[in-house]
Amino acid sequence: MKDLSLKDTITRSELVDMEGVPLTKPMGITWDQVQKFKARPDDVYIATYAKAGTTWTQEIVDMIQQNGDTEKCRRETTYKRHPFLEWFVAEPPSERYSGVELANAMPSPRTIKIHLPVQLVPPSIWEQNCKIIYVARNAKDNMVSYYHFHRMNKAMPEPGTWEEFVEKFMSGQVLWGSWYDHVKGWWKAKDKHRILYLFYEDMKENPKREIQKIAKFLEKDLSQEVLNKIVHNTSFEVMKENPMTNYTKDFQGIMDHSISPFMRKGVVADWKNHFTVAQNEKFDEDYKRKMSDTSLVFRMEL
Ligand code: A3P
Numbered sequence: 528m529k530d531l532s533l534k535d536t537i538t539r540s541e542l543v544d545m546e547g548v549p550l551t552k553p554m555g556i557t558w559d560q561v562q563k564f565k566a567r568p569d570d571v572y573i574a575t576y577a578k579a580g581t582t583w584t585q586e587i588v589d590m591i592q593q594n595g596d597t598e599k600c601r602r603e604t605t606y607k608r609h610p611f612l613e614w615f616v617a618e619p620p621s622e623r624y625s626g627v628e629l630a631n632a633m634p635s636p637r638t639i640k641i642h643l644p645v646q647l648v649p650p651s652i653w654e655q656n657c658k659i660i661y662v663a664r665n666a667k668d669n670m671v672s673y674y675h676f677h678r679m680n681k682a683m684p685e686p687g688t689w690e691e692f693v694e695k696f697m698s699g700q701v702l703w704g705s706w707y708d709h710v711k712g713w714w715k716a717k718d719k720h721r722i723l724y725l726f727y728e729d730m731k732e733n734p735k736r737e738i739q740k741i742a743k744f745l746e747k748d749l750s751q752e753v754l755n756k757i758v759h760n761t762s763f764e765v766m767k768e769n770p771m772t773n774y775t776k777d778f779q780g781i782m783d784h785s786i787s788p789f790m791r792k793g794v795v796a797d798w799k800n801h802f803t804v805a806q807n808e809k810f811d812e813d814y815k816r817k818m819s820d821t822s823l824v825f826r827m828e829l
Pocket residue numbers: 575576577578579580581582583668671672673675761762763764766789790791792793794797
């Protein structure tokens with residue numbers, strides 16, 4: 528019998544239903560604390576469906592806040608710089624992690640990451656009228672990225688085959704639930720709250736323009752020199768080589784970058800390398816139905 532390596536012995540998490548949204552079992556344990564979380568008026572939230580470009584946006588926001596100082600941005604890994612509010616891990620093999628505890632202990636001004644669908648956002652965040660940056664990515668690329676992330680990250684549920692994963696994604700039976708409800712819910716919420724709604728595809732098309740939008744939203748004036756520095760340092764190529772942003776320092780033994788690196792491709796339309804023609808037709812038809820009640824439009828290619 529072959530020796531079992533750490534990654535073979537890890538049991539992947541099961542999902543539990545939390546108000547209609549599948550979350551991990553440990554997250555269910557601390558759900559009350561998440562809902563009672565006390566926001567502060569000067570908090571900034573980065574909200575996304577998983578794999579929509581969270582880490583990229585976190586780096587952009589941090590670089591803006593640090594006025595382009597790369598040394599300051601390298602003070603810690605992305606995972607440790609910004610608490611991941613609803614994330615909770617109680618037991619090994621992952622390190623213990625409580626997003627709520629980390630956020631509570633953090634001095635203001637805080638920048639906090641969430642993947643929650645809009646209806647599950649802790650009420651205090653709305654009450655304090657906090658700034659929220661939401662990033663959305665087209666469904667097909669988002670799903671491809673999520674599939675590879677499940678393969679490489681043993682903290683995620685078993686993805687099954689690509690065909691099986693497509694079915695799960697379309698029916699919303701994945702961690703953080705339905706992509707369709709997520710992007711539509713936040714799209715609606717932006718008319719009532721302080722939400723900057725961005726698209727991954729726009730960020731790829733013209734990062735400078737989108738970084739400027741974020742800076743304006745955060746009420747930060749950036750010189751051209753600093754802006755250019757941020758564009759460069761938040762490019763896929765630079766972030767892939769940066770140990771503070773590429774997730775090689777966190778989740779060691781949990782994330783296996785040899786299966787699929789966290790910084791995988793970072794492009795628009797990689798879905799074309801994954802979907803069969805039949806799959807694409809089925810997906811499009813279902814997509815049309817699910818997205819018929821929104822004005823939200825995505826670009827599937829540039
Ligand atoms: P791919 O798997 O398609 O490559 P998140 O941070 O929300 O988990 O999203 C991860 C996705 O964003 C991955 O997509 C990753 O490669 C991509 N990404 C990370 N940094 C990026 C950057 N600077 N530019 C473009 N894409 C980036």
